[in-house]
Amino acid sequence: MTRISFHEMHDTIKSAFLLAGMPEGKANICARIHTETSRDGVYSHGLNRVERFVEYLNKNWVDANGEPNLESALGAMEIFNGNLGPGVLNSLFAMDRSIGLAAELGYGIVSMRNSTHWMRGGTYGWQAAERGFAAICWTNTESCMPAWGSKSECIGNNPFIMAIPRNEGPLVLDMAMSLYSYGRLQVTRLKNQKLPYPGGYDKEGNLTDKPGDIEETRRLLPTGYWKGSGFAVMLDLFSAMLSGGLTTSGVDNAGKGNCGRNNQVFIAFDPHKLNAPEFLEQAINETIAQLKSSIPAYEGGEILYPGEQSMKIRKENNELGIPVDDGVWMRVKELAGR
Amino acid sequence: MTRISFHEMHDTIKSAFLLAGMPEGKANICARIHTETSRDGVYSHGLNRVERFVEYLNKNWVDANGEPNLESALGAMEIFNGNLGPGVLNSLFAMDRSIGLAAELGYGIVSMRNSTHWMRGGTYGWQAAERGFAAICWTNTESCMPAWGSKSECIGNNPFIMAIPRNEGPLVLDMAMSLYSYGRLQVTRLKNQKLPYPGGYDKEGNLTDKPGDIEETRRLLPTGYWKGSGFAVMLDLFSAMLSGGLTTSGVDNAGKGNCGRNNQVFIAFDPHKLNAPEFLEQAINETIAQLKSSIPAYEGGEILYPGEQSMKIRKENNELGIPVDDGVWMRVKELAGR
Numbered sequence: 001m002t003r004i005s006f007h008e009m010h011d012t013i014k015s016a017f018l019l020a021g022m023p024e025g026k027a028n029i030c031a032r033i034h035t036e037t038s039r040d041g042v043y044s045h046g047l048n049r050v051e052r053f054v055e056y057l058n059k060n061w062v063d064a065n066g067e068p069n070l071e072s073a074l075g076a077m078e079i080f081n082g083n084l085g086p087g088v089l090n091s092l093f094a095m096d097r098s099i100g101l102a103a104e105l106g107y108g109i110v111s112m113r114n115s116t117h118w119m120r121g122g123t124y125g126w127q128a129a130e131r132g133f134a135a136i137c138w139t140n141t142e143s144c145m146p147a148w149g150s151k152s153e154c155i156g157n158n159p160f161i162m163a164i165p166r167n168e169g170p171l172v173l174d175m176a177m178s179l180y181s182y183g184r185l186q187v188t189r190l191k192n193q194k195l196p197y198p199g200g201y202d203k204e205g206n207l208t209d210k211p212g213d214i215e216e217t218r219r220l221l222p223t224g225y226w227k228g229s230g231f232a233v234m235l236d237l238f239s240a241m242l243s244g245g246l247t248t249s250g251v252d253n254a255g256k257g258n259c260g261r262n263n264q265v266f267i268a269f270d271p272h273k274l275n276a277p278e279f280l281e282q283a284i285n286e287t288i289a290q291l292k293s294s295i296p297a298y299e300g301g302e303i304l305y306p307g308e309q310s311m312k313i314r315k316e317n318n319e320l321g322i323p324v325d326d327g328v329w330m331r332v333k334e335l336a337g338r
Numbered sequence: 339m340t341r342i343s344f345h346e347m348h349d350t351i352k353s354a355f356l357l358a359g360m361p362e363g364k365a366n367i368c369a370r371i372h373t374e375t376s377r378d379g380v381y382s383h384g385l386n387r388v389e390r391f392v393e394y395l396n397k398n399w400v401d402a403n404g405e406p407n408l409e410s411a412l413g414a415m416e417i418f419n420g421n422l423g424p425g426v427l428n429s430l431f432a433m434d435r436s437i438g439l440a441a442e443l444g445y446g447i448v449s450m451r452n453s454t455h456w457m458r459g460g461t462y463g464w465q466a467a468e469r470g471f472a473a474i475c476w477t478n479t480e481s482c483m484p485a486w487g488s489k490s491e492c493i494g495n496n497p498f499i500m501a502i503p504r505n506e507g508p509l510v511l512d513m514a515m516s517l518y519s520y521g522r523l524q525v526t527r528l529k530n531q532k533l534p535y536p537g538g539y540d541k542e543g544n545l546t547d548k549p550g551d552i553e554e555t556r557r558l559l560p561t562g563y564w565k566g567s568g569f570a571v572m573l574d575l576f577s578a579m580l581s582g583g584l585t586t587s588g589v590d591n592a593g594k595g596n597c598g599r600n601n602q603v604f605i606a607f608d609p610h611k612l613n614a615p616e617f618l619e620q621a622i623n624e625t626i627a628q629l630k631s632s633i634p635a636y637e638g639g640e641i642l643y644p645g646e647q648s649m650k651i652r653k654e655n656n657e658l659g660i661p662v663d664d665g666v667w668m669r670v671k672e673l674a675g676r
Contacts, residue, residue: 074444074611076413106412109445134579147629149641154632162572164579173572175565197563205635224561225535227513230644233625234500234511240621241472241502244613247621249628273412275582283578283585287571290587291485294492297543303487306568 002329003321010035013050015336020057022064026089033088037120038322041313044183045120047324050332053086053119061258062086062116068093071113071244076105079243082115084260091118091137091264092127098268099133106273110266113245117141117259122174122310124266125163129170132277134269135163140236142251142259145178145220148229151201153218156248157181158235163307165271166284172307177232178220185211239263340667341659348373351388353674358395360402364427371426375458376660379651382521383458385662388670391424391457399596400424400454406431409451409582414443417581420453422598429456429475429602430465436606437471444611448604451583455479455597460512460648462604463501467508470615472607473501478574480589480597483516483558486567489539491556494586495519496573501645503609504622510645515570516558523549577601 014031022030030053038046056062066085070078078097082090094112101108118124118139128135141156157178164171180188180199188195189211198207200214200221207221208214214221222228240247245263246254254261271277291303317323352369360368368391376384394400404423408416416435420428432450439446456462456477466473479494495516502509518526518537526533527549536545538552538559545559546552552559560566578585583601584592592599609615629641655661 072613077444077612079613106415107447134576136576143628146635147632147641149635149639150629150632151635152633154628154641162569162576164572164575171572171575173568175562175569179562179565201635223565224513224517227517227561227566230511231500231513233629233644234502234509237502237509237618237622237625238472238474238500241607241609241612241618244617247625249624250621252628269579271579274415274579275410275417279582280575280579283588284575286587287575287585290481290492290590291488291571294485294488295490297484297487297489297539301487303485303492306571 001323002326003317003323004329005321006035006039006318009038009047009322009324012333012336012338013047015338016050016054016332019335019337020054020064022057026064026086029092030086030088033092033119033123035322037123038324039314039317040122040310041317042120042122043323043325044181044187047322047332048183048328049119051328051335054335056116056258059258061260068112076101076107077109078111080110080112082112084114084116087116087118087264088123090115091124091266094264095124095127095135095137095266095268098135098266099128099131102133102268102270102273106270108266108268109242111239111243112264112266113243114261115264116262118264120174121159121161122172125161125172125174126170128268129163129165129172132165132271134165134271135161136267137161137265138235138239139264140239140248140251140262142256142262143248144182145222145232147233148222148226151205151217151219155229155232156236157220158232158248160231160235164280164284167281169311170307171284171305172310175223177223177228177235179223179228180220182215185215189215239265339661340664341655341661342667343659344373344377344656347376347385347660347662350671350674350676351385353676354388354392354670357673357675358392358402360395364402364424367430368424368426371430371457371461373660375461376662377652377655378460378648379655380458380460381661381663382519382525385660385670386521386666387457389666389673392673394454394596397596399598406450414439414445415447416449418448418450420450422452422454425454425456425602426461428453429462429604432602433462433465433473433475433604433606436473436604437466437469440471440606440608440611444608446604446606447580449577449581450602450604451581452599453602454600456602458512459497459499460510463499463510463512464508466606467501467503467510470503470609472503472609473499474605475499475603476573476577477602478577478586478589478600480594480600481586482520483560483570485571486560486564489543489555489557493567493570494574495558496570496586498569498573502618502622505619507649508645509622509643510648513561515561515566515573517561517566518558520553520558523553527553577603
């Protein structure tokens with residue numbers, strides 16, 4: 001396995017984005033986010049997603065120069081139009097604004113309509129928590145999964161993120177409403193492995209742990225069966241309500257394939273304004289202690305809190321370099337003109 | 339199967355609560371909520387939960403006269419102390435207050451610490467949506483489920499609710515972080531049936547769909563495996579942060595068995611303040627149309643939106659009477675002195 005330094009990966013991705021027509025400052029930030037995403041172990045939305053993002057730029061599905069503008073404000077709530085700018089930049093902006101509102105008022109509720117793919121949702125949870133703010137954010141997507149009871153794609157996988165700050169490192173939950181992503185199915189299939197748990201249906205309509213069979217039917221299983229399906233529908237409707245933007249059905253009608261014109265919601269809280277942050281620190285540490293002192297399901301097993309695994313991978317990849325798929329790395333280097 | 343009219347059930351439960359020492363007005367409201375809960379098909383938290391609630395009153399785990407008081411306010415956010423009053427009354431009050439804030443400011447964020455079991459979480463989603471408000475609410479609980487990777491109870495099942503208003507009837511999602519409740523396991527076991535999907539682990543540590551085997555190990559499966567486990571942890575920490583109250587670990591330490599001293603969070607939005615409610619109505623109806631026009635997994639199958647099943651059961655039970663377990667009904671009649 002090849003490992004690449006953070007600096008080299010960042011620099012290479014940045015060159016690819018510059019060549020695709022992004023301005024210097026924006027290319028720099030987007031390249032950093034893709035690199036951090038791979039560094040934290042979410043390879044599918046880091047380096048591996050660079051080529052597809054360049055394709056979005058080339059097809060004008062994403063406007064490299066698009067910037068958010070304020071559409072309306074209501075106290076601690078603000079609604080922006082993302083103008084099809086890069087979803088990563090729109091989302092960093094929106095979470096930053098939500099943090100600003102929270103610092104002033106205790107909480108901020110910022111929504112962004114008419115945006116584009118925000119890549120790894122966890123990015124914005126880490127963004128808030130590393131600055132000492134708690135956050136909830138989610139996005140809607142084009143349809144990529146059958147609803148419960150259905151066998152054709154009709155709902156999004158609408159990732160949902162919760163993050164909370166802590167001196168020793170934040171807790172960050174980042175979960176999509178499909179149990180597994182297509183990226184995970186592909187990686188598992190290429191290794192000739194099975195999924196740990198059934199992740200969708202085969203063409204006979206039976207639940208299966210064979211990734212290739214699910215890729216064939218496109219019948220992804222919602223997280224928690226009927227629950228993730230219903231949660232996806234509600235996240236979609238809330239994002240449309242809070243942003244005045246398109247639902248999954250509207251995003252589908254605007255043209256499937258690029259997740260364009262979707263919406264994101266960013267809610268931030270300032271623990272300093274809510275009650276003593278020491279209280280929160282203690283509550284978190286007691287909770288982690290309760291998790292860690294429970295009985296492992298398997299001998300020697302470890303009970304992790306949300307985000308703990310990401311922090312371990314981050315540390316390892318910072319020390320050893322970020323693992324890459326050689327083919328993907330070659331392709332990004334080509335896009336960077338190297 | 340015996341069916342009881344709404345009026346008779348309400349009247350009987352009210353008598354039981356009066357005999358247990360509740361004041362007239364409070365007994366009336368609590369009895370109505372338990373009856374509505376059974377009427378909507380959530381039998382486990384309706385009539386079937388009356389005896390246990392009476393036990394809570396008798397043991398002074400719930401203070402029949404406890405009333406919430408405002409602890410602090412920050413614009414659209416208010417924190418109340420529930421003073422161990424009936425969780426149903428505390429929660430109706432808090433959602434009502436959140437709706438009031440939303441009507442004035444666009445959104446309301448109300449938290450209630452030091453409360454007690456709120457029974458069916460969906461109650462407060464329906465409460466908001468039937469008055470034209472969108473809502474998100476959740477509660478923490480004492481620990482009742484192993485975290486992912488653990489085999490001993492260390493996290494709550496922390497039900498989470500999202501509701502959105504609609505002219506033809508609201509959409510309401512009401513989901514706990516355990517795939518099945520103990521109530522569901524019991525009902526399934528008594529019918530000598532299996533669960534539709536594996537719902538926990540047997541004593542060999544294997545996933546099983548046999549409810550009795552799970553009741554024995556108390557190893558409930560989190561909704562969506564690692565996802566529901568992480569979501570439960572974050573909901574717990576957010577409820578403590580937003581209310582200044584106890585986490586699941588704190589509730590456990592305060593004395594397990596009654597879910598006392600837990601916290602609830604109630605967020606409401608007024609669609610009229612956010613953007614045209616006609617927009618929301620159209621977005622919801624397009625989304626439902628997309629669900630309904632997808633291909634059913636089984637011939638003749640139906641794809642339901644969140645809350646649709648409850649509305650069907652409500653209609654049927656309003657017309658035919660509310661089905662009861664004869665033993666449970668007898669016992670509640672005894673508690674009512676009949």
